[in-house]
Amino acid sequence: MVGAIVSCPGQGGRYGGPVRNVPLAEVDHVGRAVLPVGTDYPPGHLLDWHEHRRAQFLYGATGVMVVDTAQGNWTVPPERAVLIPAATRHRVRMLEVSTRSLYVEPGAVPWWPATCTVVDVPPLLRELLAAAAAFGPDYDLAGREGAVAALLLHEIAALAPLPFHVGIPASADLAGLCRAYLAEPDAGTTNREWAGLVAMSERAFTRRFRAETGESPAVWRGRARLLAAVPLLRTAQVGEVAGRLGYASPAAFTAAFTRAFGAPPSRFTARP
Template sequence: MRNVTLAQVDALPVAVLPIATVYPPGHLLVWHEHRRAQFLYAATGTMLVETDHGAWTVPGERAVLIPPDRRHQVRMLDVETNSLYIDPAAAPWWPTECRVVEVGPLLRELLLAASDIDPRDGLGDRNRALLELILHEASRLAEVPLHIPIPRAEPFAGLCRRYLADPDLTVGNADWAREAGVSERTFTRRFREEAGMSPAAWRSRARLLAAIPLLHHQSVTEVAARLGYATPAAFSYAFTRAFRTAPSRLHTSSRHDPAGLTLINHS
């Protein structure tokens, strides 16, 4: 199915609903939740996913697994998606928190084929087998650590969400402590308790996540300079250390990126 809403088909008596959607640039799916688990695959572009617990950046040709009944919002940056909405009983292995995963060539093609399935017309043996195979493949995917925690308590949550929306290299612990109305030492201690890392380490990771959509249109050298790194090599080292993949693998301004990955156009 293409460009239909979940509400139109959610009541169908099928375990897996495949829906492909093209979104306008910058489109925001505001806070919502659904009873089905969601396998949200970015065929193109970048998705920014937030829950009450954290934020996930999903580059093209990756997917995010969203648990059922989990409140979330998604910003779509030039995105075409292939989604699966899955009855929880059909995937007891589904994670309890969002997870970004690599999607290989086989699963990419299966998801593309599934977008032509319309369960409103009934599921034949082939389509049923195809959807079952997709679930099997999805249960074996490797996680990519493109995630940052968001503290639940204020003022930490508000400070973090504002920083994610507009990372600023000039902001420091003293600025955040002043806004929170406490000493820098107290702020740093409480932030570490809430987020599991220091405020400086959190902001550094947030800036690296902000690099991902930039790499879709800019070179590694340009992104490194924009984020305040002294050299492209320093940026590449920090990025690879944080996310276990080189930034050059996400630079997709040409048909083939510098790492030799083929870009799939599903339009």
């Protein structure tokens, strides 16, 4: 992680305060299965490709995060989190986000998902994360802090995944099409157009795309457009976002968004 340096160790090697805006490498050696680290990012900050030895629970109390790996793309709305497996190469675009991360020793969480997973963060877990943000990296395992750290893992293990992601094909040419579309989703894009860009017939292209992603190109693009709506809704109302993404009406957009994500876009929109 990038940012300012953490408070310096005090007497006896113990750190003088909570771990905030500090690179993980500075505290990764500390003998704690769960390390809480908070980081503040400037708007639009790109945390470029990297990986961690530990698993990461990445929570954004505000703003939207977009996490990219070789296997997929995950959009993380406010007050949600993403579980990132250990040693997973990834990058994160931060849209006005202040994060609270937990870096977790892989051996302590054999149940951790094998791929990135977006989850809701219920009130109890939010309060536990807030409490952990005040810990020093070498917090007391035998007291309240150790109990909070253990309870955090119990609460995370009980979370159900949310469908805020799309898969990325393994082949470089199809992955390139998908990443370009995620950057600039266009409702007018067709299967014929994509097939032409990779010098394939439309039928062969559609068959190959489905084999690599598990869904048709049209279904994939529709889901990608809906994911693109999540960061737009931070600063725009539903009708404006529907128009920008090519929907015939706000009602059509709302129906598609609700089917895909189980909640209407008004739950994520900017407030008057």
